[in-house]
Amino acid sequence: MSATVARTAFSDCPCCMPRRGFLAAAVMAGATSFAATAAEAQAPSGQAPAASPQPAAGGGGAGGGVIVDCHGHYTTEPKELLDWRKRQIDALKDPSQTPSRASLKISDDQLRESVEGAQLKLQRERGTNVTIFSPRAGGMAHHIGDATTSREWSILCNDTIHRLTQLYPKNFIGVCQLPQSPGVSPGNCRDELERCVKELGFVGCNLNPDPSGGFWTDPPLTDRFWYPIYEKMVELDVPAMIHVSASANRNFHATGAHYINGDTTAFMQFITGDLFKDFPNIRFIIPHGGGAVPYHWGRYRGLAQDLRRPPLPELLRNVFFDTCVYHQAGIDLLTKVVPVENILFASEMVGAVRGIDPETGRHYDDTKRFIDAAPNLGEADRRKIYEGNARRVYPRLAGKLGN
């Protein structure tokens, strides 16, 4: 069974399903599962030669370096993982039916099949080398159930990512989902973060600034509420990508509004808070090109100035943007206004936007060609964006890529 076929078996993902279904799911606010978009028919489905376990990540990128894609989610999961989640959610009404983690059975061949026609094929086609890989963002759905629900689901998802990093150590490096739950101190995520970093070899985590799923009921990221997980991040020297999950608020389409709003909101919280006085070495990646921020760079420079906050360059010691911007003009703006040291290559391939742009004949999310064509960048700049900055932001990459 190809990954494409497997994925089309599901039809309720609030992150990527057609709007009509999305709204219906959001109204349910609590029952989520996963789906394929219409665009998946356009996802690569060609058969690729089976990759065999490899000894070390990266190697052989264009220009002699490695090309690290810092933002990939496992959106092509085998049906069994999604079925397990559905059983877990169904059991919220009858806890006696809660499935054990051990009840999930996925073979190595299934894992291989799920990525070989998708992420691995696209790495080859696009000339990237290694993806910093984490569970499906929309699937985290921290608003469902309670902290125990999130813990069980997170462990299962992270373990699955770990298996992929073992099968394809050259292609995937793990980043974990945290077992967040609305209203619960993020201190409850410390153990899972430590396990993922120390035992599974992960290099970072995804941090959801709104575990409520579009209702924004927890405090801003600069509040001390979040400090316990920040302390653990600093101790382990791993960064977090700020990434919301599914939206249970019918106003917010997940990938079209909630994701981008989450990015913008986080940056403005960082402007107005004093977080980096308390954590001078912590590092955050704001995905999706920083939400609205680079486009409104003058607004944010001006707001920081009006509010008598530090100028943006000070913030940029701790805050980085990825390149998930799906057109040339957007990448050109990003690379013009944001210092090149603060930009990390990413595509979120097989993610939010899967179609082929009829204007270019290429996938919207093939961001590498935008970086390669960006007029503001020289070769040294591109090397920073493709590899150097990622090594600085994720120091544990050194153990994966070599020095």
Added chain:
Amino acid sequence: MSATVARTAFSDCPCCMPRRGFLAAAVMAGATSFAATAAEAQAPSGQAPAASPQPAAGGGGAGGGVIVDCHGHYTTEPKELLDWRKRQIDALKDPSQTPSRASLKISDDQLRESVEGAQLKLQRERGTNVTIFSPRAGGMAHHIGDATTSREWSILCNDTIHRLTQLYPKNFIGVCQLPQSPGVSPGNCRDELERCVKELGFVGCNLNPDPSGGFWTDPPLTDRFWYPIYEKMVELDVPAMIHVSASANRNFHATGAHYINGDTTAFMQFITGDLFKDFPNIRFIIPHGGGAVPYHWGRYRGLAQDLRRPPLPELLRNVFFDTCVYHQAGIDLLTKVVPVENILFASEMVGAVRGIDPETGRHYDDTKRFIDAAPNLGEADRRKIYEGNARRVYPRLAGKLGN
């Protein structure tokens, strides 16, 4: 008393106050008032010659045409207006203390004083002619009190704008605040919209997609919930600018997150809904350069495609963007990716960002110079952005500017 002095007398506006105060005010969630930012000290305070009542709007713009700024709020209100609002809010606990509208006393000289050193001075300095002018956006605060609270406050604010348009008919054309209230059908806004258009000569309205003030509890803009006000807009042939108000959610800084998120959210709602099938001639302006949308134009093109929604050009029959983007690179992107027919000049001067950019020595919100310098635009394009498009979107401008 200069406008600057008057404004610095207040210190709690959730839209423009320093973050610390903003958070405190947001926690109060319900008690709002108005304030000056630190940057207001940088706002023009020079004395301008008193303008006398003038017979008709516009006239004498650069290049022979008129330059219409479609996005201005009355952020320099006399203290008396803000005091009245404070009394109204205080009276929510003791309705017997509710002030009557008639109790507000503001002289024509006070109104003149409030704009002559600010908006009018900036029009002259920047070479713009006429501002489509509405009450302070953050001041609408529809989440405070109930529909009656909003009605009384809206009538008072709109009447004040009307007086300014009478004092300076060449410089200001009115757009109204609507008496929205969370959970209340926007049908309750029809009478005030009709009054403002038919009796006060206003040309449009501001529509708040989130009257709850950052909690997004009402349905999306494409829901039939909103149809009663759309029917009245179409009947009167006036557009709405989609504009949120103050944020009572501590996660969202008003002008730095809530405003931009509101813009982005509205556009995605338009992509996913069928509103324009039911209202083929309705027109919306999405301010602040369209939020995150132009920067992520490829993402939105791709999402519409993946979701099997109409391509964006179809949406652009009904949706327009303003130019409140406060740096050259942002304006360059906007004018590159969005058709010139869909861009309306705006500055929101004396608004969200009031400082002077040390890199240019000019105000961040002096957007005209970015338009003038945009390499993608020819003179005919600029005339559309400065005037032609505004006339199409606001047909009632013809009665103000002449044909």
